[in-house]
Amino acid sequence: MNILKEKELIPMIYKLDKKDYQKVRALLRTPEQKNDLMLNAIINGTNKGAIYVDNIEQPQTALVDETGVISIFIGDAANEKFIHPLREFIDNQLKIDTYESCGGTYFLALIPDENWEKVMKKVVSHREYEWDYEHYFQFNREKFNALKSGYKPLPKGYTIKKIDAEVINNDSDKIIFNVLDEFWYSVDDFLQQGLGYCVLKGDKIISACLTCCVNGKDHEISVETYDEEEMNKGLATLVCAAYLEHCMENGLTPHWSTLETNVESNRLGEKLGFEFKSKCKTLEFEF
CATH class of the missing domain: 3.40.630.30 (Gcn5-related N-acetyltransferase (GNAT))
Incomplete structure (x- = not known):
């Protein structure tokens, strides 16, 4: 048995380098996302944020995080390479990154559609959470x-x-x-x-x-x-x-x-x- 290959198959979520942020631009599929001010500000490297993806070279799903403020999911909501490790990622790595970057202790995410709503209900089913709406x-x-x-x-x-x-x-x-x-x-x-x-x-x-x-x-x-x-x-x-x-x-x-x-x-x-x-x-x- 090749243990290394087994480990390589375990889905993970990776943090992109700032120089690679443009790789997620193709995941902006709706007019609202393509014109979203915060998404563009972070992807362009103008304002602070972090981008987490399923694959560094060819991402299919991403979490664009305006650190300590709000996060947005973009891309394929059915991508198990991103969804499978998402609970552990939020509970551990994102929690650490948020606290270390700005002292933040809350996770607030935009839920762009019903597919992402179903996904997130499962991902955070072990938590007490609140629904709200962002007004534009x-x-x-x-x-x-x-x-x-x-x-x-x-x-x-x-x-x-x-x-x-x-x-x-x-x-x-x-x-x-x-x-x-x-x-x-x-x-x-x-x-x-x-x-x-x-x-x-x-x-x-x-x-x-x-x-x-x-x-x-x-x-x-x-x-x-x-x-x-x-x-x-x-x-x-x-x-x-x-x-x-x-x-x-x-x-x-x-x-x-x-x-x-x-x-x-x-x-x-x-x-x-x-x-x-x-x-x-x-x-x-x-x-």
């Missing part, structure tokens, strides 16, 4: 222009600034640096290809709106207010408005997506002139 919004500039006159004014003592090297270097708490580190390979990459604005109270960064993924002129928005005491003052709305004004002036297309259960994010997107376009089922659990 399209920017309506006319609606934004009509709504912005109703925004709260910026409170006294606060300023809004474009995020540049000076802002990042003067951020003693490294708030912006840490956020950028989740999505970008370097600060320089962000400064060259991304966009961001922040609200400052004195020298302290309170809230920020910035590009988390970019593909050409398409920019995905990430927004957060970092101090709970500063919430409900309209700061996130105003910093996003500055970001959106920049997009309109420079021919960029902003994108907004969020989970259906994130009521505040859905409400903020609509307040900024984004209109619901589509949704995709998601599955989530804690590792």
Whole structure:
């Protein structure tokens, strides 16, 4: 008996080198996948992520992972070379990779169709998990222009600034640096290809709106207010408005997506002139 050959037949999931990411482009088969902002941002090597496949040379199925944020399955959902080891891979290797890369402890995946839904029900049947939907919004500039006159004014003592090297270097708490580190390979990459604005109270960064993924002129928005005491003052709305004004002036297309259960994010997107376009089922659990 040839033990080596037996081992070679055991299905495995492999992590692609960044230089090989383009090999999975052929697995983008639907118009939605071919135009997906996050998928293209990672496959192009613009934004941080990892890609796992059944075969390094000729992948038939893949998991494209925006590490610590969300994962997307692409390719053949009936490919046992990928499906058979998937449970063990998620429970072990992906868990380790996610924690080591960003301290993440949750798995959240988009489930693109009924075939993948059936697969994942079996793969994670030993776990407690939750279903949700990712909502995708399209920017309506006319609606934004009509709504912005109703925004709260910026409170006294606060300023809004474009995020540049000076802002990042003067951020003693490294708030912006840490956020950028989740999505970008370097600060320089962000400064060259991304966009961001922040609200400052004195020298302290309170809230920020910035590009988390970019593909050409398409920019995905990430927004957060970092101090709970500063919430409900309209700061996130105003910093996003500055970001959106920049997009309109420079021919960029902003994108907004969020989970259906994130009521505040859905409400903020609509307040900024984004209109619901589509949704995709998601599955989530804690590792």
